[in-house]
Structure formats: C-alpha cells, structure tokens
Amino acid sequence: MARKTGSHSDITGPRVRDAAISLIAEKGFAAVSMRQIAAAVDMQAGALYNYTADKQSLLFDLMRTHMEELLEARAEAAVTGDALTRLEAFTRFHIRFHLPRSREVFLSYMELRNLTPENFAGIERLRKVYEDDLEAILIDGQRAGVFKIADTKIATLALIAMLTGISNWYRPDGRLSIDRIEEIYWALVQNAVGAAEIAATAAE
C-alpha cells in the first residue's frame, strides 16, 4: 500500500495539525510521539514528514499560528473610543476568542518550554504585542483619570492571567453561558482597574 484513495495534502495537512493540537493539549508535547499523531490520522509516522520538517517545527507552527490568529482577530475587532470602551472590547474579545480554543490556549501556555530558544523568542514577541495592546489601554485610562492602577505593567499581566484562567475550568455544557461569563469578567475587570470606584465617586 502507498498513496491512499482521496488523499490530498490540502485535507491531510489540517487533519495532522488538528490531531497534533488535540494530542499535545491532552498529554503534552514530550509525551506525544509522532507515531501517535500519525495513528490519529490513520497514517504511518513517516508520512508526517510531508507536512513538517520535524517534531519541533510542528509545535512551533501550531503555536505561531495560534498567536497570529489571535493578533489578526484582535486587529479586526479593533475599537476606537475612550479607555473604558476599549477595555470592555478587549475583555469581551479575549473571552470570545479564547473560550472556543481551549486546546490551543493550553498548548500555547504549557509548551513554551519545549520550544528551542529561537522559537521561544518568536512566540514571546507575538505575545508581547498582545500584552502591549492591553497595556496601552490601561495607560490611556490611567492618564485620563478613568482608571486607578498602581502599576499598569502588573495590571496588564494580572488581567490577562485572570481572563486566560477561564480556559482552565470552562466547559461548553457547564453552568454558565459565554455571555454570562463575559458579564461576570467584565465586572471583575472594571473593578480591578478602579473604573467602578471612580464611577461611584463621580455619582456623589
């Protein structure tokens, strides 16, 4: 046996990537073998090398693609307006983008240490773009007196950690809908940056 009926790189390529994402998210990069990935798409391990140079490149490609899709989606969902409006847009975007991608989120946060130093630097650079996007909003709001933040850099990391943590417990069939989660976290974010406090004070 050799080439399979109906086989096409356009079809097999995405299937390989999808199987790799699932397996790596479940077991971890180091714990998943090329033979396991191949078996998941009903192939022999050797055939995977039509789709990736090696195992390391496969991991990097998955993570880079995830980060690029994140930045691209964020750019498309860009919003203008005051800091509070933009913070709300960021919060809701983050949740809506990440919740349906629990495998990729898991993978991207867990497998950084399995990247070579060069590949790691590449991913970190993309991650920093996203963080800077949020920090710019916080700095703006701080300057406008709308937010009350002790340290915008720390607040950025704290908010992203809080929001990304949703992926650790969210289940599509769980107690809370995505809409409800958005509302709850938007309230938490608003409070955390001191926006609610200012609002209450202004209402005096």
Next chain:
Amino acid sequence: MARKTGSHSDITGPRVRDAAISLIAEKGFAAVSMRQIAAAVDMQAGALYNYTADKQSLLFDLMRTHMEELLEARAEAAVTGDALTRLEAFTRFHIRFHLPRSREVFLSYMELRNLTPENFAGIERLRKVYEDDLEAILIDGQRAGVFKIADTKIATLALIAMLTGISNWYRPDGRLSIDRIEEIYWALVQNAVGAAEIAATAAE
C-alpha cells in the same frame, strides 16, 4: 563501586526530590528521564528506586507534598475577623507562600495531566480545599454587604488565577520587591471584589 562514602537516605532522598522538582519544572515531566534526575544527584538511575516506587509516584509525591505544605501553612496563618481582613490575609499569604516556590507552582499546574486518574483526583481534592477556603471568605463578605461579586465561585477562580499568575513573571532580582507586589495585588483584589467601591460609596 557501590555505596558511596557519606551516603544516607536522609540526605539523598531530599536531594533526589529537589533535583526532580528543578528538572521537571524546567523541561516537563515527560521530557525528563530517570537517568537525568539520577545524574543531577550523581547517581545511577537504578538507585532512584530506593526513593520512589516508580516515576509516576515521584511526580505524585512532589505534587501532594506541595499541596499539603500549602494547606498546612495556610492553616497556620489563619486569621479571624471580618471578610475584608481575611481576604487581605489570604491575598498576602498566597503571594508570600507561592513566590519562593516558583518551581513547585509551575510543576503543580503543568503536570496535572501526567498524573494517573486516581492521583489526579487526589491532588484536585487538595486544591479544592484551598479554593473553598477563599470562596468562604468571598461568600461571607458578600452576605455582609462588604463585597459586590456577581458569582463567588467564578470570582474565586479568577482571583486565584490572577495571583498564581505572578509566578509566571516574578524574578527575585526583578523590578518589584515582594512587599510591593503584595501591595499592588491587594489593591487589585480589593477592587475586583468591589470592596473599594463600597468604601468610596460609604465615604459620600
């Protein structure tokens, strides 16, 4: 060669555990071999089996010990008083306990999926005790009208994710001291649960 001069299980045991924590935190459980751990303490791989039944038990012991030390330290640092006071104590305790234990934190959050189902259940049970501790504080404060929280369960997870995220960027020689980090995060936590807002409203 066989038994080494000055060798004692009381000494070698902790050395093995410490080397295992460092290596697993750095590379991940699946990526670290028993031979690598043994080499870090200058032994042969076979000798490790004087200290652990197998590789899986080693991981489980490391994680269980970490969680038990967390719960024990938390019990010792217990504070009575109103919800705000106890929330502050919890926040500061969490930071002070976790910051010097970045390896264990990393390991405990990353390697859950490498536990067998039974071992996983054991660790999750301990984790839940800690989460419930925080949620009890939030529920109390909510009832007393001191906190303004949409969903105490979610707020619990959000706060822990935010606080534990510190371990991802904290460096002992970094820009911020532990004291300063405590202050910044206590302000964020206070805000997030709506305590600051209540305070501001009351000051009208």
Next chain:
DNA sequence: CATTTAACTGAACGCCTGTTCATTTGGGAA
C-alpha cells in the same frame, strides 16, 4: 490512455526509555 508527480508505506537506523536485579561497598552496632 501514457506519463509524471504527489502521497503514503513499511522497514530500518541508532539511541533512549523505565524498571529490575545480582553484586559490591560503606556505615553503624554489638
């Protein structure tokens, strides 16, 4: 329909894996 090319197999490579065990040696007690 003939030819080329893309997609895949299956075997092989050297190396590493967790774990076991007979054997050896040092430490502590009698």
Next chain:
DNA sequence: TTCCCAAATGAACAGGCGTTCAGTTAAATG
C-alpha cells in the same frame, strides 16, 4: 573487629523514540 544492613553500581531487559528512504500506489496532467 566482626557482622549486618543500607545504599549504591552497572548491566540487562523489552520496547518506544524521531527520522530517513527506497519502493508503491493514486491522482493529475497532457
């Protein structure tokens, strides 16, 4: 000082690892 046991060694086991490649088959091209 003799004895016993704790604490290691180092070789061996069967099996899995990432990766390569000659060979085979289906699809695409003309």
